[in-house]
Amino acid sequence: MLKLYVNPVYLIPENRKFVFPLLFDLWYVPNANLLEKYQIVSEIAHCDIVVVPIDIARFDSGKSQQKLNDFINRALDLDKKVWLYSGGDYGKSISMNNQVYTFRLSGFASQLNAQTFILPSFVNDPYSSLSKEFRTIGKLQQAQIGFVGHANNSFFKKIKEYLLFLKYNFRRFIGKIQTDYQRFYPSGVKRFLYLKLLKKNPEIITDFIFRNQYRAGVKTEEEKKKTTMEFLENIESNPYTFCMRGVGNFSVRFYETLAMGRIPFVIDTDFSLPLSHEINWEKHCVIAKSNEIAESLIHFHKNCSFEDFELMQQNNRKLWQTHLQRDAYFLKIYSLFKADIQ
Incomplete structure (x- = not known):
């Protein structure tokens, strides 16, 4: 089982449409198959991966951007992997460290780093x-x-x-x-x-x-x-x-x-x-x-x-x-x- 640390202060109803997609199935509408593989823990020291819970575009203002960077650096100081979600039509990958992984919908193959994962568009049947x-x-x-x-x-x-x-x-x-x-x-x-x-x-x-x-x-x-x-x-x-x-x-x-x-x-x-x-x-x-x-x-x-x-x-x-x-x-x-x- 992978243990994830997420700051729960962001997991509010207003953030459902901005949330890291995996968290939708772990927090808002629990999915039994995923809950067998992933566990959200309350202490960052006990996790395998630190997840920034919402689209990083929500941190675009100056103070918020610094808050995001500080959070990522704290995780890296503890030698934790970090997962980020960059939604929307454009998106971006953050290359602070090879322990930082970005999940995004789009990008240019010739420009993406090795720590970028492309998300499918999740469509209903x-x-x-x-x-x-x-x-x-x-x-x-x-x-x-x-x-x-x-x-x-x-x-x-x-x-x-x-x-x-x-x-x-x-x-x-x-x-x-x-x-x-x-x-x-x-x-x-x-x-x-x-x-x-x-x-x-x-x-x-x-x-x-x-x-x-x-x-x-x-x-x-x-x-x-x-x-x-x-x-x-x-x-x-x-x-x-x-x-x-x-x-x-x-x-x-x-x-x-x-x-x-x-x-x-x-x-x-x-x-x-x-x-x-x-x-x-x-x-x-x-x-x-x-x-x-x-x-x-x-x-x-x-x-x-x-x-x-x-x-x-x-x-x-x-x-x-x-x-x-x-x-x-x-x-x-x-x-x-x-x-x-x-």
Whole structure:
């Protein structure tokens, strides 16, 4: 069992949405499987790992940042490992010591240190919303790919994304927020252009629904339910789903596609994926360079046998169940750190 020290003063209802994801299942809604592996202790001297309980972005102001640094240094002085959680679209990794580990959703693979762990986007089982059971889709002669989402190439969209980029980085420059820097990336515009490349290729069957706004700009619960069902039904009815980063360098759609036992077709943006020490991601998705998008999909589809095509779908659904749900992911993390501490 791994013993964790957490300052309980932060584990209040108001912090549920900012909490280190593992603590949600240890404190707010206890998970029996995880409680067999992790124990929260009341004394820092008795722990294996010190956990900063909430998103480190909550400590961005000057005094709070010093408080966070002092807490980390105290743990390091006691020769304890430290786990941090950096949420949101950008995030950051803290490189104070090789005993400090950061869990985050996004980042650039070429820039992340060895102490960074990528978190999956923890999604609910889409088949519960669809009231359907998982089934595989047989291979057709042509690759068939779906997408429902925000993709817009208008001039005003480009200007809006750039202004938001400038505003964010001004706040970063003056120290209001502390995240890793990333260059301007108009994801909605690029997504539109890449989808159009696929759509005009006669060797590819496309099933695309373009939205001008995120989540189609829905206002009511009824509209939200309708667009969510359209989104999930599109993934369910197409063997491939187009996945690409948004504001942050990660895709929630990628994990929803795996959860539904479909094949993510992903644009390579120097992203990093979870548990890459254990998972051979090339066996679960198609990763394409931005200058050979259609060619990558066509090549993969032609060279995948009928049997392997359906087996890949089965394995993707299984992978989500055994590695990418929140409890499953932290059981894998437990095995990794327990072996290291022993």
